[in-house]
Amino acid sequence: MYKLIIAISIILVAFFHNPIISLSLGLLVGFIIKDSFKEFISYIGSLPLKAGIVLIGFSISFDTLSELSINYFPIISVFVVLTFLLGLFIGRLFNLNKKFIYLISSGTAICGATAALAISSIIKAKPSQISVAIFIIFLMNTIALILFPIMGRYLGLTDMQFGLFSALAIHDTASVVGSGLLFSEVAGETAATLKVGRTIWMLPLIALISYVENDKRSFNFNDLPKFIILFFLAISIANIFSLPVQIYNIFELLSIIFINVGIFFIALQSKIERINNPKTFIYPILLWIIIVLISFVAVTSI
Numbered sequence: 095m096y097k098l099i100i101a102i103s104i105i106l107v108a109f110f111h112n113p114i115i116s117l118s119l120g121l122l123v124g125f126i127i128k129d130s131f132k133e134f135i136s137y138i139g140s141l142p143l144k145a146g147i148v149l150i151g152f153s154i155s156f157d158t159l160s161e162l163s164i165n166y167f168p169i170i171s172v173f174v175v176l177t178f179l180l181g182l183f184i185g186r187l188f189n190l191n192k193k194f195i196y197l198i199s200s201g202t203a204i205c206g207a208t209a210a211l212a213i214s215s216i217i218k219a220k221p222s223q224i225s226v227a228i229f230i231i232f233l234m235n236t237i238a239l240i241l242f243p244i245m246g247r248y249l250g251l252t253d254m255q256f257g258l259f260s261a262l263a264i265h266d267t268a269s270v271v272g273s274g275l276l277f278s279e280v281a282g283e284t285a286a287t288l289k290v291g292r293t294i295w296m297l298p299l300i301a302l303i304s305y306v307e308n309d310k311r312s313f314n315f316n317d318l319p320k321f322i323i324l325f326f327l328a329i330s331i332a333n334i335f336s337l338p339v340q341i342y343n344i345f346e347l348l349s350i351i352f353i354n355v356g357i358f359f360i361a362l363q364s365k366i367e368r369i370n371n372p373k374t375f376i377y378p379i380l381l382w383i384i385i386v387l388i389s390f391v392a393v394t395s396i
Contacts, residue, residue: 260285
């Protein structure tokens, strides 16, 4: 029964390929199916999303990649460091648990739940701390996915500005790309490319926290998500080889479908967590609001 519901939902997601519909349907179905079946879904995880981002690579030229890297990667790098340090500072002001502060600061600075999970084993975070952090991050991503495209149009942002704004101010890759695509195709491609640049900072983050926590764990390029490498490979293939236009059109459509299916699966796995300490909730929300404001000022000043 549950498999049938999910199969029908995926068909609907692929047909409408609208991030908000995908998110809403994922949340709805998530309330219906049992947690035991969600564990089975977790094996699929974010694979559709990653596949969609890789396929976006076929739509990006070397010129676009070069322009985005030269003009915006330094901004993203400064932003990642600033966000992480600001997260540590505000967390200490709230007198919260150091491990929870690490989870929220890492997730806000780099790539949401993925970054939080990556460092959780290094800092030996409790399952309750991880689940609460991921729940709050997912909640903020949901708000961003719905409101950011509306805000972007109201504020008169260009496609490039909105792509950068999403890549800087939203935590998880799914919501970054989804928000960009809701604004425009160009904004979606820009957001995906710049978000990949932000995710690369996962390696320095793991190295830093391992050093601070005196963790013996070795780190290497295996810590870098594989889809990033495949994303750049797709860009190279598209620019080196001359493929038929129809192939590119198919890849473009598939990328949108896979991204929406990815958003559906991520929403499907979400859980509502009980938060006992109000500061645990206020802290990441306050940090995010500050980052959104800084991102907007940075984007409109360029």
